Amino acid sequence: MTDWLEQISWNGEGLVPVISQDSATGKVLMMAWMNRESLQITVETKRAVFFSRSRQRLWRKGEESGHVQEVEDIRIDCDTDVILLKVIQHGDIACHTGRESCFYKQLQDGNQWVDVDPVIKNPDEIYNK
Amino acid sequence: MTDWLEQISWNGEGLVPVISQDSATGKVLMMAWMNRESLQITVETKRAVFFSRSRQRLWRKGEESGHVQEVEDIRIDCDTDVILLKVIQHGDIACHTGRESCFYKQLQDGNQWVDVDPVIKNPDEIYNK
Secondary structure (H helix, E strand, O other), X not given: OOHHHHOOOOXXXXXXXXXXXXXXXXXXXXXXXXXXXXXXXXXXXXXXXXXXOOOOEEEEOOOOOOOOEEEEEEEEOOOOOOEEEEEEEHHHOOOOOXXXXXXXXXEEOOOEEEEOOXXXXXXXXXXXX | OOHHHHOOOOOOOOOEEEEEEEOOOOOEEEXXXXXXXXXXXXXXXXXXXXXXXXXXXXXXOOOOOOOOEEEEEEEEOOOOOOEEEEEEEHHHOOOOOOOOOOOXXXXXXXXXXXXOOOOOOOHXXXXXX
């Protein structure tokens, strides 16, 4: 039964945008993309697996960093073209810059993006272990 | 000064995905798209204005329903290709179905989408006033 997969409005590239939200804090951690295969694996393993558009391959979130996202809830929106995951973020770091969330640049004074959230761990320590 | 606009990684259609999150509850309300013009107006008016891909025109959120989104914070992610708004959701309804959030369909048993959130107000009452 893959009706639930076919009910999704995949875009022209066979992808759907996916928002990850920390289930404990409510913080929006990141947005990435999934194809059918990555969503199926996500559902089966309860670990977020995305599709990397730049590398054109499956991207098992945390495969290098260990910062996996354990999936607690999967929602789709009214238009069936955006997915929302509620996750437990292992290591409390979702961003490759070593920050909790990827959304750390704030628009200030209506004319500049300013980094406002702290780096929790140096990326060199995350990726060159 | 529109450097901040040019620093955004607009997609091939000149759009960027935008997540709206309720600043009070932390609930993710919806995801839609903006072009340069809609983002500029959003920043100037502090009201969310999207770009409707289906209608190919500006979409002033709440223009018919009155359910405007008052923007308190604007973030962009590490790749500068996704925007996150923290908003005050007027009327407590973001979805055209009359629900608080557009993400009301939950994946259950790994094989079916089930509507789990209540309709707060009948859409007929919202749009045919």
